[in-house]
Amino acid sequence: MKNANLLQTRIDALLNVLSEDVLILSQQGTIIFSSHNDSAIPWGGADELTGKQLTDIFPGAIASQLQGMIDKSLGLNQLMVKEVLFDPTEFIYLQQQGMVESCWVEIRMAPSSGDEPSVVCRIEDISRRKMAQRESSQIQRDLLTGMYNRRALMPVLAQSIAQAIRYDWVCSLMLIDVDSLRLINDQRGWDVGDQILKRLAESLNSLKRTADFLARVGEDGFAILLPETNAEQGILAAERVRNMVSDLSAPNSGTDIAFTVSIGVATLTGEDDSAESMFNRAESSLQLCKQQGGNQISGSE
Numbered sequence: 001m002k003n004a005n006l007l008q009t010r011i012d013a014l015l016n017v018l019s020e021d022v023l024i025l026s027q028q029g030t031i032i033f034s035s036h037n038d039s040a041i042p043w044g045g046a047d048e049l050t051g052k053q054l055t056d057i058f059p060g061a062i063a064s065q066l067q068g069m070i071d072k073s074l075g076l077n078q079l080m081v082k083e084v085l086f087d088p089t090e091f092i093y094l095q096q097q098g099m100v101e102s103c104w105v106e107i108r109m110a111p112s113s114g115d116e117p118s119v120v121c122r123i124e125d126i127s128r129r130k131m132a133q134r135e136s137s138q139i140q141r142d143l144l145t146g147m148y149n150r151r152a153l154m155p156v157l158a159q160s161i162a163q164a165i166r167y168d169w170v171c172s173l174m175l176i177d178v179d180s181l182r183l184i185n186d187q188r189g190w191d192v193g194d195q196i197l198k199r200l201a202e203s204l205n206s207l208k209r210t211a212d213f214l215a216r217v218g219e220d221g222f223a224i225l226l227p228e229t230n231a232e233q234g235i236l237a238a239e240r241v242r243n244m245v246s247d248l249s250a251p252n253s254g255t256d257i258a259f260t261v262s263i264g265v266a267t268l269t270g271e272d273d274s275a276e277s278m279f280n281r282a283e284s285s286l287q288l289c290k291q292q293g294g295n296q297i298s299g300s301e
């Protein structure tokens with residue numbers, strides 16, 4: 001008995017230091033116990049929750065998700081984890097407790113052994129983590145086209161080079177640059193320039209292989225990292241891009257956007273090569289195309 005009291009005291013102390021909310025739920029979805037301290041979710045008093053059914057508190061869809069987790073957790077005897085949005089416009093109980101803004105929570109459920117099957121359910125507010133994830137993915141994206149940007153490309157290129165060196169593979173980088181975008185902007189308007197960049201991005205995205213990595217890397221250009229592609233294959237890939245652009249610009253293509261691109265290709269030279277150096281070589285090849293009047297392809301090892 002003394003031991004049981006000591007254990008209970010320790011459990012209470014543990015629950016007090018947790019910032020997450022903890023529920024113990026019966027197999028039928030009755031709240032047997034609840035603990036919440038200074039969590040952002042306004043659950044109300046523990047007395048209000050104890051003895052209630054999931055469906056008394058949670059909106060129908062969430063209640064049935066939780067019941068599904070209880071069944072699986074007990075059936076498979078394993079931890080279940082789910083991310084769920086608590087939206088006060090649908091979560092009437094929390095709305096009544098004063099919740100205004102929706103929040104993402106991570107729900108973890110583990111079976112608790114005993115005569116009467118139950119689960120321990122930990123509910124953690126993960127809104128900040130979610131927001132940080134969204135922000136970090138946004139800073140890696142180009143706002144106009146939605147494609148990755150140079151910041152996202154460079155570590156992927158470095159990793160691809162390291163892998164290629166390690167496994168004795170090769171890889172190439174292709175820079176695709178719209179010719180005379182400044183002139184198009186000036187003569188046809190910035191919107192037309194934007195349309196060209198968006199259509200080019202979409203078309204490159206459809207054309208590229210799954211393993212390729214597409215990014216907008218400059219004002220008027222894109223890069224495609226081509227893993228396992230040698231110099232010759234890189235030039236062939238560039239030809240495909242140029243043909244695609246020529247189809248996009250054809251008078252019968254259904255659009256009135258005519259433009260050309262120049263493409264510089266660089267291929268991994270060896271162990272001493274780096275992402276910056278490969279990018280610079282692709283850029284030099286691109287400049288060569290521009291000096292020759294645009295609508296060209298140029299490659300360098």
Ligand SMILES: Nc1nc2c(ncn2[C@@H]2O[C@H](COP(=O)(O)OP(=O)(O)OP(=O)(O)O)[C@@H](O)[C@H]2O)c(=O)[nH]1
Nearest residue numbers: 144178179180181182183185190193194219220290
């Ligand atoms: N429409 C549009 N134009 C942009 C965007 N970002 C930059 N630009 C413009 O794109 C133009 C790029 O000019 P330049 O770098 O001289 O390139 P260019 O006129 O295509 O010349 P070349 O690359 O040498 O063929 C500039 O006028 C920029 O203001 C954008 O998101 N949308």
